[in-house]
Amino acid sequence: MAEKKITFNMAMQELEEILENLEAGELDVDELSSRVKRASVLIKLCKSRLKSTDEEIEKILREME
Secondary structure, rough: OOOOOOOHHHHHHHHHHHHHHHHHHHOOHHHHHHHHHHHHHHHHHHHHHHHHHHHHHHHHHHHOO
């Protein structure tokens, strides 16, 4: 089943929650690996969205010249 489309803000919020859990030591060893994998996916998503947005802005600015 496909995951619903996640927004940049949703991804950032989930990353913050994962980080808080890591810092607080609230994750057990069994859960740690899956949360780090999820964080990796979320970071890639955020980086992709930021790059895409940057490229769109650059294109708009070039068209304005």
